[in-house]
Amino acid sequence: MGGRILTTMRDDSSTRTVGRHLPVLDWIRDYRSDWIKPDVIAGMTVAAVVLPKALAYATVAGLPVQVGLYTSFLPMVIYALFGSSRPLSVSTTATLAILAGTALARVAPGAGEAELLRASATLTLLVGAMLTLAALLRLGFVANFISDPVLTGFKAGIAVVIVLDQLPKLLGIHFPKGGFLHNVLAIASGFPHASLATLTVGLATIVILVTMEHFAPRAPTPLIAVACGIGAVALFGLQSHGVEIVGHVPTGLPSLTRPDLSLIQSLWPAAAGIALMSFTETIASGRAFVKRGEPTPQPNRELVATGLANIGGALFGSMPAGGGTTQTAVNRLVGARSQLAALVTASMTLGTMLLLAPFIGQMPEATLAAVVIVYSLGLIKPAEFRAIITVRRTEFIWALVACAGVVLLGTLQGILVAIVVSLAALAHQVSNPPVYVLGRKPSTTVFRPVSAEHSGDETFPGLLLLRPEGRIFFANAGLLGQRIQQLISEADARVVVLHLRAVFDLEYTALKMMVEAERKLSERGIALWLVGLNPGVLAMVQRSPLGATLGKERLFHNLDQAVAAWQVQGAQGAAPSSSRDAH
Structure with a gap:
């Protein structure tokens, strides 16, 4: 009797030890049959939200749209195996997309598609390697060095940059990109020459998104908006009216992408900033939607999971990935109980790559731009700014400084500004005790x-x-x-x-x-x-x-x-x- 008890205790201890290294065993062991239906429904619903946004964010990064599909597939599968947050949905985000786009534009300006994909794979591999190394060094606490007010300002700045980047696509105008003031002036001067048909498509998409988000918040709004755009191209021949479409999207599984190791030296500073933001967004999203009785995401375990997700994704054409707040919120609200929901989302992405890619190619660029703009504006949270200034005016100023750093200096420099401002805030507090x-x-x-x-x-x-x-x-x-x-x-x-x-x-x-x-x-x-x-x-x-x-x-x-x-x-x-x- 005693021997059986000791054996059972050893088996339980062994299972827990393995579970610490492979968390998928934890949630599979505890899985209940009544979770299957809500997990499947949540996974399919999240796919309807994730896929259009992932396509859009790929264009934000200056990459082909299929890269968005790749990023919503393998990284999500790997995180479901190694991550500790049950509802977290991992693909790319607006913040990561703009950071990646800025980095790639520096190292591969005017590059062809093949060269750009190698550069993206190198960047993503570096991000994954840095996250994994940070986990080995137990650096999960680093995310705490960016204060909430500074992160609020940083994300608001990112939103301004993204909207400014997408406005030309919404208007159907073209000009050489430059700094913030240059782009503002170029858009203002180009506005009289905007394509009326393109602008109409973009505004119609925005109306659909905003209206449905208000009256039917649980509906797959981005998918409906994208379907309307594709249908309009087919029904009204919008291309003949000057409306640009996405173009050819390859059908099939992603092929093995070899990173360009010669770019490591020029990409590692940007990769460090992207790794920090990926981890910060991931741990924040994971912790925000924990239910009572569920394990709280552990920073160092999340570093491992997101690191492996990026490394695996990099080898198959993915861009930098991390946990997304919006899609995680949808996953939880619809009823996700476990990481099975993420695996269902990944399966829907796989089906899209194999069957629906030609339809995606008929999507208007203005529709994608509208999706990006609407969801990027969600990064600007006036209520959080009001809450900050109500409690402490000094930290409100720090939030504005972080926002201005991103807008005026650039996104990568904005990360540095955000970190410096956070550390300066910390130094101010500890050097001035009450x-x-x-x-x-x-x-x-x-x-x-x-x-x-x-x-x-x-x-x-x-x-x-x-x-x-x-x-x-x-x-x-x-x-x-x-x-x-x-x-x-x-x-x-x-x-x-x-x-x-x-x-x-x-x-x-x-x-x-x-x-x-x-x-x-x-x-x-x-x-x-x-x-x-x-x-x-x-x-x-x-x-x-x-x-x-x-x-x-x-x-x-x-x-x-x-x-x-x-x-x-x-x-x-x-x-x-x-x-x-x-x-």
Whole structure:
């Protein structure tokens, strides 16, 4: 009996270990028969959303439309095998498409289709390799270095760039592409020469998309819009009216694509930025749609899954891939229960490659442009901007800076701007820790920051209670010391109490400055007391000259003890007064 139990435990442990390396075994083991129908329906519905958008995003990247199909096939299959998010749908996104297009335009300007596909395969392979390497180095935490406000601004900038890139196709005009201002002026000057038929097709597509998204949000709106565009070409002979179509789309499976290793040196910086955005979007989408009882996507496992998805996809003509928020939301809303839904979507993509490719070639370019514009505008979220500025104006400025960086400097430089702004924001926060003057709520043991809202809180003339928060180290100790000195001067204190409960670390340089500050205060007849030190900080203080100077008499467990000691000393022989009286 005991042997059977031990054997079962070993088998379960072995299964869990294998599951960690091949997550598909986890969801297959836990799969329930009543999930099949919702998974199949969700997978087919998502295919109707993904395929038109993938075709459109391939054109955004300057690639043939069939590359969008390839990206919606093999990467999605690989992620379903190795990814940990059950509803996540992986193909390409608007952000990844514009980043890839910018990178490819730099290394292969004016290249033919074959050369462009090799460059795209090289870029995608690099992205996958970087994601996989990041997983091996346990760098999943890196996604946290782009703050939400900065990411909001970055995506808004991406949307502006994409819309500006697609407007000429919507208008049926052509001009050499340049910087942001150049393109704006070129579109404005070319507008009087726009093709009326092309513009009509584009606007009709936008009306279909917007109307159906509002009145029938669960319908396969992009597929319907694309079908209408193809039908209009066949019924009205739109080509004879100057409406351009996609053209020939190869039928069949993608062929093996050999990367051009000579492009690695010129493509790796762009690949690093795309890898970061792919991972950021993937982990954000995966975490946003987790249901209770489902495993939460783990950053390093997601790095492995998206890395392998890009590596596998690169060898068969895919462009950079990652989790898409819109398609994942559709997948979840329609009822997806597991990664089987993604496999159904991939199967629909395979059927499209084998059977429907000729029909795709009859799609108007203006229809594709309209699909891209409508869904790219979804990257601009005014509600998020309003929420940011309501909470904190400084971070709203950071979001605007990230947006302007993408629009004015370019998408790849925009990534760098976004990262720099995020790191600068982090540096600003840690270099400027708050320090509060505390008072005591009457007839309680509650100490809280002195404010006009709590003007009746007790303070103690000659006793200054201060609470700094956060890590105190070489980068912020000087500024913190200056602020404390100013508060001491304003309060005319004889005893200064630093409540350090919220200080989780006291670095050597900061501790050395505190030793010097204590000496200077002592020379002025002001005593320094410390309260609420956590074990690590207390150990550092006790090992330093400050510990010997303070002794046990000036170290307290809590503020009540410090105030009681002050009152025992009979400071000024006065009772506590309100904060208004103290000043």
